[in-house]
Amino acid sequence: xxxxxxxxxxxxxxxxxxxxxxxxxxxxxxxxxxxxxxxxxxxxxxxxxxxxxxxxxxxxxxxxxxxxxxxxxxxxxxxxxxxxxxxxxxxxxxxxxxxxxxxxxxxxxxxxxxxxxxxxxxxxxxxxxxxxxxxxxxxxxxxxxxxxxxxxxxxxxxxxxxxxxxxxxxxxxxxxxxxxxxxxxxxxxxxxxxxxxxxxxxxxxxxxxxxxxxxxxxxxxxxxxxxxxxxxxxxxxxxxxxxxxxxxxxxxxxxxxxxxxxxxxxxxxxxxxxxxxxxxxxxxxxxxxx
Amino acid sequence: xxxxxxxxxxxxxxxxxxxxxxxxxxxxxxxxxxxxxxxxxxxxxxxxxxxxxxxxxxxxxxxxxxxxxxxxxxxxxxxxxxxxxxxxxxxxxxxxxxxxxxxxxxxxxxxxxxxxxxxxxxxxxxxxxxxxxxxxxxxxxxxxxxxxxxxxxxxxxxxxxxxxxxxxxxxxxxxxxxxxxxxxxxxxxxxxxxxxxxxxxxxxxxxxxxxxxxxxxxxxxxxxxxxxxxxxxxxxxxxxxxxxxxxxxxxxxxxxxxxxxxxxxxxxxxxxxxxxxxxxxxxxxxxxxxxxxxxxxxxxxxxxxxxxxxxxxxxxxxxxxxxxxxxxxxxxxxxxxxxxxxxxx
Numbered sequence: 001x002x003x004x005x006x007x008x009x010x011x012x013x014x015x016x017x018x019x020x021x022x023x024x025x026x027x028x029x030x031x032x033x034x035x036x037x038x039x040x041x042x043x044x045x046x047x048x049x050x051x052x053x054x055x056x057x058x059x060x061x062x063x064x065x066x067x068x069x070x071x072x073x074x075x076x077x078x079x080x081x082x083x084x085x086x087x088x089x090x091x092x093x094x095x096x097x098x099x100x101x102x103x104x105x106x107x108x109x110x111x112x113x114x115x116x117x118x119x120x121x122x123x124x125x126x127x128x129x130x131x132x133x134x135x136x137x138x139x140x141x142x143x144x145x146x147x148x149x150x151x152x153x154x155x156x157x158x159x160x161x162x163x164x165x166x167x168x169x170x171x172x173x174x175x176x177x178x179x180x181x182x183x184x185x186x187x188x189x190x191x192x193x194x195x196x197x198x199x200x201x202x203x204x205x206x207x208x209x210x211x212x213x214x215x216x217x218x219x220x221x222x223x224x225x226x227x228x229x230x231x232x233x234x235x236x237x238x239x240x241x242x243x244x245x246x247x248x249x250x251x252x253x254x255x256x257x258x259x260x261x262x263x264x265x266x267x268x269x270x271x272x273x274x275x276x277x278x279x280x281x282x283x284x285x286x287x288x289x290x
Numbered sequence: 291x292x293x294x295x296x297x298x299x300x301x302x303x304x305x306x307x308x309x310x311x312x313x314x315x316x317x318x319x320x321x322x323x324x325x326x327x328x329x330x331x332x333x334x335x336x337x338x339x340x341x342x343x344x345x346x347x348x349x350x351x352x353x354x355x356x357x358x359x360x361x362x363x364x365x366x367x368x369x370x371x372x373x374x375x376x377x378x379x380x381x382x383x384x385x386x387x388x389x390x391x392x393x394x395x396x397x398x399x400x401x402x403x404x405x406x407x408x409x410x411x412x413x414x415x416x417x418x419x420x421x422x423x424x425x426x427x428x429x430x431x432x433x434x435x436x437x438x439x440x441x442x443x444x445x446x447x448x449x450x451x452x453x454x455x456x457x458x459x460x461x462x463x464x465x466x467x468x469x470x471x472x473x474x475x476x477x478x479x480x481x482x483x484x485x486x487x488x489x490x491x492x493x494x495x496x497x498x499x500x501x502x503x504x505x506x507x508x509x510x511x512x513x514x515x516x517x518x519x520x521x522x523x524x525x526x527x528x529x530x531x532x533x534x535x536x537x538x539x540x541x542x543x544x545x546x547x548x549x550x551x552x553x554x555x556x557x558x559x560x561x562x563x564x565x566x567x568x569x570x571x572x573x574x575x576x577x578x579x580x581x582x583x584x585x586x587x588x589x590x591x592x593x594x595x596x597x598x599x600x601x602x603x604x605x606x607x608x609x610x611x612x613x614x615x616x617x618x619x620x621x622x623x624x625x626x627x628x629x630x631x632x633x634x635x
Contacts, residue, residue: 035409083596090603092408093342097554098599100547105592112585219543223420226413234409261428268417268424272402275414279406 002134007256011249013141016148019244020203021221022228023155023237024196030235031172031192033092037099038079039200039225040218041106046072046201047208047217048114051121054209061124065147065205072201073194080193085186103222111215123209144206151202152241155195159237168192172235200225220264227267231274233281242283246270303468307461316460322572323467324529327474329552329564331521336550337558338482339514340494341407345399345415346522347546348422349392353523354530354540355426355433357381357388358442361531364432381445385527392523393516400515404508407497416543423541438537445531463532470528474521479561481517490514494559551591555598557605566606 021043028036046068053064083098125139159165170178171188179185203221211217228247232239247267254266274282307316332346363378379387403414426433433439445457445466457463481487489510492500501507530536548571556567571591578587602609 029409035412086600094599094603096342096409096412097550098596100550101592101595101599103592104544104547104595105589108585108588108592112583112589223416226416230410230413259428262424265421265424268421271417272414272421275406275410276402279410 003256006135007252008249009135009137011252012245013137013145014252015245015248016145016152017203017207017244018224018228018248019152019241020148020199020206021225022232022240022244022247023152024199024203025225026229026232026235026237026240027159027168027192028196029229030237031168032084032189033095034084034099034193035092035096036193036196037096037103037222038106039196040220040222041103041110042072042076042197042200042218043204043221044107044110044213044215044218045075046204047121047213048110048119048204049201050205050208051114051119051213054121054123055119061122061209068205069198069202072205073198075201076197077190077194079197080190084189084193088186088189103218107215107218114213114215116215118212118214120212121209140210144210147206148203151199155199156237156241158195164188164191224264224267227271230271231282233283236281236283239281239283243281246282300472307464313460316464318573318576320460320464320467320532322569323464323471324525324532325548325552325572326565326568327467327471327525327528328522329549329556329568330471330474330478331518331525332549333553333558333560333564334478334481334490334514334518334521336553337560337563338487338490338494339511341404341511341514342412342550343415343515343518344412344543344546344550345417345419346518346549347541347543348399348415348419349396349519349522350526350529350545351422351426351536351540352395353388353392353520353526354536355439355526356391356523357384357527358439358530358536359432360384360387361443362439362441367431378443381443381531382447385445385524385531388527388530389520389523392526393520396516396519397512399519400512401508404511404515419541419543419546423538426538426541433538436537438535440535442530442534442536444534457531467528467532470524474524475561475565477517477521482561486510486513491559551595553605555595555605557607557609560605560607560611563605563607570606 021039024042025036025039028034028039049068049071050061050064053059053067054061059067079102083102084095087095087098123140123143125143127138129136129138130142157165159168167178167183167188168191170181170183171185171192175185178188200221204217224247228240228243231243231246232241247270250266250270251263255263306319310316310319328346328350331349332343335341335343335346360376360379361381361384364376366374366376368374399415399418403411403418406414427435429435430437444463447455447457449455455462457466482490489500489505492503492505493507493510497507526540529540552567552571553564554567555570556565557563574594575587575591578590582590598605
């Protein structure tokens with residue numbers, strides 16, 4: 001029972017960052033119809049940026065974090081502008097392959113700059129965990145969860161309450177009509193990709209100090225983000241948020257009770273199951289299988 | 291014209307070892323050949339039915355692992371008390387079992403994943419490959435996990451009256467790969483020129499329309515998946531018995547990407563495309579290796595992939611074809627209108 005509680009707590013904390021990854025990817029897919037293979041690289045980029053600021057320059061952790069996220073937003077904007085904008089209207093396979101090419105180039109650039117040796121990032125939180133009765137959790141993880149929760153809340157507010165969010169939702173529903181109503185589709189696409197990338201970079205920057213930073217860390221992150229997006233239904237932001245927590249829970253329980261070697265397989269088995277049983281995702285409001 | 295070209299090609303490939311005596315170059319050619327066969331199999335799905343399978347390496351690995359296990363012999367623990375013992379079998383039989391098992395997985399995966407299309411299909415296939423990789427990594431009793439299966443025997447053929455020939459050396463392996471490659475090419479050629487092939491293309495161009503005129507969508511897609519998976523499995527068998535070691539890294543996503551790059555660069559949906567792409571991207575890394583470190587090499591790989599999709603979205607072979615047609619017929623074809631320009635299929 002105590003073990004179960006601990007697993008649930010771990011899942012809750014991990015789920016926050018998973019949700020960040022999933023929201024970013026599902027927005028990019030839903031609005032732009034692009035299967036973004038660079039998503040994991042933005043995650044890695046965020047982690048390396050916090051490593052760079054904190055460990056190489058010696059900047060304050062709380063300054064480095066927003067800086068890393070902001071640079072992720074900028075990088076996402078650049079990728080959209082240079083690789084996706086010229087191919088607007090290309091079929092989904094072409095853009096997907098372009099993103100695979102960009103992913104390979106980015107990952108190896110990271111490897112070239114920072115080598116393949118894993119790096120760790122110092123953080124200003126006490127090492128002693130918080131003990132709450134039978135369960136315990138470290139301070140950094142609590143911080144990660146709070147920061148992720150704030151970012152998730154912020155994304156939801158941005159999408160639901162602001163004018164930009166309204167334009168994004170309109171573009172998602174019908175691109176042509178939105179354009180006719182005066183929505184600048186190009187700007188929306190760049191903003192969406194930049195925001196999604198920023199969220200991925202935030203997830204990386206938050207998890208960098210918890211785990212270690214390595215050039216290939218983005219591969220699994222990408223695949224997990226795909227799993228989350230499938231769980232929630234492509235383009236469904238609320239679904240991705242819940243999907244992130246579900247994936248984390250399934251992974252934790254799978255690793256705890258079945259076998260830790262199959263931890264990363266849980267997400268994929270879950271995807272396969274969901275797609276067999278309910279291909280539109282668990283929370284789909286309407287048919288979205290294209 | 292086309293027929294002559296094919297024969298010239300074949301002659302060129304068959305006599306290659308005569309003038310290329312360097313063993314290392316021969317090794318590069320064998321590896322390129324194995325991946326070309328895998329790329330040809332992927333082209334059947336990606337190019338002809340239009341389904342982007344990004345888990346193709348799973349079939350390659352399943353073929354390789356099955357063939358390795360059958361040729362080495364293995365124990366299967368069914369329960370705590372019963373263990374099925376499979377003694378080592380001759381390699382040619384292992385080869386066949388590998389192909390059949392890969393094909394069977396193709397059938398199974400086809401059955402479940404063709405319920406969905408587009409991005410969903412891509413993600414199911416990726417997930418499948420990842421699950422298979424993790425099983426190979428964790429089922430240590432069977433696969434030795436990260437310790438890898440070692441000392442896999444090479445193919446041995448017995449010729450009555452002549453004794454046995456074991457494929458230890460590069461030269462016989464080269465001809466083996468070439469032979470399997472030619473057979474695969476012929477199978478794909480016959481398939482795409484048959485009624486099934488026309489159904490594949492109809493599905494790719496307009497699935498709803500194809501279905502409305504009576505094409506059984508799932509049946510033809512599953513057929514393509516089975517043939518494609520079996521062929522990828524054959525490539526995996528060749529790989530295993532040539533390298534003679536196999537570990538879970540064979541399932542890495544990067545190998546699928548390599549196959550996809552080969553197909554897209556050469557020209558998806560053309561017979562010669564994967565061969566051209568396979569040779570270019572089989573040999574290019576070896577040339578780049580002389581000039582740059584592995585990271586720079588991969589960066590160049592990625593950039594080339596992006597450039598090709600930007601400027602030659604149809605691939606090399608269709609671009610050459612339309613260039614040739616434009617030259618031969620002196621038609622009023624504007625450069626780029628048929629080869630380079632457009633983005634659509």
